[in-house]
Amino acid sequence: MSTKDEKLGETTGVGARVGHVARTAMNVVEYIRFGGLETGEEASPYDIAARTPVLTLRHYFAQETGETGERTPILLVPPLMLSADVWDVSPSASAVAHLRRSGLDPWVVDFGDPAQEPGGKARNVTDHVLAVSDAIARVAASTGHPVHIGGYSQGGLFCYQAAALRECRDVASIFALGSPMEPLSLPGIDLPEELMQALTRATIDILSRTGLPGWASANLFSWTSPVATAKGRLQYLLALRDRDALLPRERQRKFLAGDGWITFPGPAIAEVMESMTNERFVRGGLVFDGRTVSLADITCPVLIFTGQLDEFAPPRAVRDVVRGMPRAQVWEFSMPTGHFGLGVGGRANRQTWPTVARWTEWVDAGAASADGPPEGVQDAREVGVEDRAEQPPSALRQVVNVATAAAVAAPGIAKTIVDRVAGTIAEVTTDTVEQVPRLLRLERVGATTQVSYGKLVAEACADDPEAVALLYGGHAFTRADITREVDDLVLRLLAVGVRRGEHVGVLCNSGSALLSTAAALSRIGAVVVLLRPGGDTATELRLGRARRVVVDQAHAGEIDGSAVTVHLLGSGTNGGPNHLGAIATEEVRVPSWYRPDPGRGRDLAFILFSDGSDGIRPLPVTNRRWALSAYGAASTASLTAADTVYSANPLYHPSGLLLATAAPVASGARLALTDIFDPDTFWADVRRYGATVVPYTWSMLSLLLARPVEADERHHPVRLFIGSGMPPAVWRGVLDRFRPAVVVEMFAAARTDAILANVIGRKVGSVGRPLPGTAAIELAAVHPVTGALLHDSDGYVLRARRGRPGRLLVAVDREQPAWEDAPMRGVFGPKDAWIDTGELFVRDADGDLWPRGRHGEEIRTPSGVVWPREVEQILSGVPGVDQVVCIPEGDGAVALVTAAGRMPFDEGRARDALSRRDITDISVAHTPGLRTATADVAVRVVEAIPLTRWYRPDRKFLAAQSS
Incomplete structure (x- = not known):
């Protein structure tokens, strides 16, 4: 090459470099001034089909007439933080254009x-869900197609909620795309749950008032993957010299970098976070415009897209929707991308939108074509839903939790909590700490x-x-509604x-009216006499010393003839002078x-009634006793504001009043009420209300076990069944079938302040130990045949030895109110005072109590005494037994058994268990004098055992039938 050519080449090279520098400089200036490069691209055309205060409904390519009516309509919903242009970012990344080309x-x-919108910052989730529902109706009406x-x-969550609200009407x-069921979590950080909840509550409280500006939303998403964000920005700056290479993705970059982000309204943030934190999307109990909604109402096909690299919406969080939609077929398409790649960019063009097009075609064909679902789409249930069982707490979590307990609890009370409730450090750190303030109260x-x-x-x-x-009749009532x-x-x-x-009778159905009436009388300081519908009203009025009654229209006839003043409930104005x-x-x-x-702890608050062998008995409940039950049950069940207690127990029953109403009020949990326990609708109600805790009485849950497994039962939200009197056979059936739910058995001694609870729930049939703060108890030694209390040489009552039956005595104040039972004095010492409950228990080697029945219920036979509860516990452990009740028959006793149906009942094994007194399940030692009597109990298989309205075996009816 000549010298001249070399010089020309050098000049040309220098000129090229200068040109590159100049072009780069121009691009940099344009980037600095306008935030990016001007592409000259135009958005896809659309018409405004409708405009409301919350939304504008865009119809894309509406001007291309002639075939619109033949196309399948598809409605796209953006998330609140992104503008609707996310569906049409650029010609090369346009979801609407791709779907249009696919025939939709x-x-x-x-x-x-x-x-920018009037009132926009005050919008909540309900506003948006109702708007999406309205859009669905408008599109369906316009096109004539679902x-x-x-x-x-x-936006996917809005689709779920709107479809559930409409019960899938007009929804094909x-x-x-990447719609998570839980809040964003920070990868690699294991903060203690209590600290995380406190931070979440504080954040929600602030954001609910301020909202989240668009720039903050953009930064929030950048922070979820900071390394990738920084790397991408650096690569862009280094590539500014090559405009042609940048232009195809420039509008997408600008959209994600800031142009596409808009304000997230504060009220909507609060609702979304509350629903996610409390798992209402999965459990149920969503509320829109006063109506309760559950994703379980969705029955149409559902397709979820998961990003394998998605840190904002991890696949497990997206896949959790399976737990909330037991009646829908849920499918999954997994992609090797992050959160944005699911809907925007080259991979979305290659995978997301072609799959959506094939999906709609497959669904319209009946979702049952011989070729199966589109390629890459698989059954989400086959992928598997992550086990939600609690993991052992980290060391950091344990340290902080224990420190929290020590900080908020007085040393003596903290020791009581540790010793009497939790038993182990692990249990304290996971369940008990949150209950410390309640236990202190x-x-x-x-x-x-x-x-x-x-x-x-x-x-x-x-x-x-x-x-x-309150959730009742499919409607939701706020605390303000109830207070008004x-x-x-x-x-x-x-x-x-x-x-x-004043003592005021209340007679109405177990619903919001009874709750409001009881609360109003309590606010005045009157005594609420809870009358039982269909009961002996005249006797209950006399025993309750009520001279006036508040009654609903349905039960007004039950007061006729009684010499009391009647006040009718209801909203009518033509009911006469006594119509409230x-x-x-x-x-x-x-x-x-x-x-x-004005009520104080010692004041009488309620009078309930029970049926005993001596007739109707009034059960006075003081404010202190009500509060002990409230805080005790709330602590035992670890209730929080995230829980919903579903009560089918009548509120005029002790379990209904104390367990179902007191505990939710004390804990801030929701209360879902139904007027009657119906096994046919139980799981549908659980889903509708998002019930997590279900109180029971006696054999109530056996009615559920007798039913075949149904869809709503899968991945159900119930974590706890709590109540009293559950037979061991039913208990085992519940643990086996309704896992991971557990059972907590309680015992509240009538007319005393004693509350026992099997907090850990490991010993089937035990009622556990006394709760902290409740009355002290002792087991008094009794004669094995007569049941009389045994005394020492000084006349004091002997305490029952471990493994031997004893009668439950409850300590009381010496200055007890006049309406309480007269206590025994000088029982174990010269100055004590105790109430004899008449209930027999056995204390095992660990200190847990096992019920043996009530003194006076024993059956005396020529062979000796038979304790029905002991017989029932023994036979409940025999395979094939569903329910069992022991009653007198002639001069002996018979055990009536219903077979479980899951396995054959072995009568020979039952006889052998009674003869050997196989007591492995109840940890009770042999009691002298009872072996022969128990062995002589007859065993008979029956089709059914009738239950009382409290779901106890109807012993009186059965005894009358057998006599």
Whole structure:
């Protein structure tokens, strides 16, 4: 090469480098001034099909007429933090354009930017879900076809919720791109649960008032993968010299870097986080416009897209939707991409949108074609839902939890909590710490403490008035709703002359009316006499010393002939002078003596009734006893605001009042009520309300075990069944069939402050030990045949030895109110006072108590004494036994058995168990004098054992039938 050519080459090379530098400089200037490069690309065309205060409904390519009616409509829903342009970022990354080319008719929901829309920053989730539901209806009406709906991230959640709200009306199918069922978690950080919950609550509280600006949303998503974000920005800056290479992805980059992000309204943030934190998407119990909704109402096909590299919505969090949709067929398409790659970019063009197009075609063909689902789509249930069982706590979590317990608890009480409730460090760190404040309050409820049902209702409302408190009849009522109803009823009751300390009967169905009436009477300071519908009303009125009754229309006839003043509940105004609904509350003059919630711990709060061998017995309940039950049950069940207690027990039954109503109010949990326990609708109700805790009485759950397994039972949300009297055979059946739910058996001694609970739940049939803060107990030694108390040479009662039956005595104050049972004095010492409950228990080597029945229930035969409860416990452990009840027959005893059906009942093994007194399951030592009597009990298989309305075996009916 000549010297001249070399010089020309050098000049050309220098010129090229100068040109590159100049072009790079121009690109940098354009980037700095405008945030990116101008591409000249145009968005896909659309018409505005509808405009409402919350959304604008876009119809893409609407001007291309002639074949629109033949195309399948598809509705796309964006998440709140991204603009609706996410579906049309650029010609090369346009979901609507791709779907149009695939033969579909694309429509898009546009919520606008809440920061620019009137009232946008005040929008909540309900506003958006109702808007999506409205969009579905409009598209279906316009096209004449059911609509395939799909959303990205939170937009997918909106699709789920709107479809559930509509019960899939006009919805052909749902697809969701990376829609998680739980909040964002920070990878690699294992914060203690209590600390994480506190941080979450604080964050929600702040964001609910401020919202989340678009720039903050963009940064939040960048922080989920900071290394990748920084690397991408650096690569872009280094490539600014090559404009042609950058332009095809420039609009996508600008969209994700900031242009596409919009304000997230504060109220919506609070609702989304509350629903995710409390798992309402999976459990059920979502509330829209006062209606309860569950994803279990979805029955159409569902396709979820999961990103294998998605840290914002990990596949397990997206796949969790399977647990919430037991009636739907859920399919999954997994992609090797992150969160944004599911809906935007080259991989979405190659995989997401072709799969969506094939999916809609497959569903429209009946989702049953011989070729099966589209390629790559698999049954999400076959992929598997991650086990949600608790993992052992980390060392950090244990240290912080134990420190928390030590900080909030007085040393003596902390030791009591550790020793009497948890038993081990692991149990303290995982379950008990959150209950420490409640246990402390339980310890401090005394005779003069100001506490009552009405007061707790008022305190809960003051803490969070908009929190949902009651779910009933498919509707949701907030704490403010309940308080307004209670305050209104207080004025009506004051107007008719109800006074503090007066005994007032209440007779109505177990529903919101009974709750409100009881709370209103409690707020006045009156005594609530809970009458039982269909019972001996005249006797209960006399025993309860009630001179007036508040009654609903359905039960007004049961008061006829009684010499009491009757006040009718209801909203009518034509019921006469005694109709509470006819009173003009604005004209009521509040008497000067009235002070809200005056009740003290020693004051009588409720009177309930039970049926005993000696007839109807009143059960007085003081405010202290109610509070002990409230805090005790709430602590035993580890109730939190995330829980929903589903109560099918009548509220005029001790279990219904104390377990179902007291515990939710004390803990802030929701209460879901039904008027009657119906096994046919039980699991549907559990799903609708998102029930996590279910109180029971006696053999109630045997009715569930007798039913075939149904779809709603799979991945059910119930974590705990809590109650009293569950037969061991039913208990084992519940643990086996309804896992991972556990059983907590409790025993509240009538007319005392003693509460026992099998907190750990490992010993089937045991009632455990006394809860902290409740009354002290002792087991008094009894004669094995007569049941009489045994005394020492000084006349003091002997304590029962471990493994021997003893009668439960409960310590009481020496200055007990007049309405309580008269205590025995000088029992174990010269100055003590105890109530004899008449209940027999055996204490095992660990200190846990096992029920043996009530003194007086024993069956005396020529061979000796038979204790029915012992026989029932022995036979409950025999394979094939479903239910068993022991009753007298002639001069002997017979055990009536129903077979479980899962395996044949072996009568020979049952006889052998009675003869040997096989007591492995109840940890009870042999008692002299009873071996022969137990062995002589006859065994008979029957088709069914009738139950009382409390689900106890109806012994009286059975005994009458056998006599």
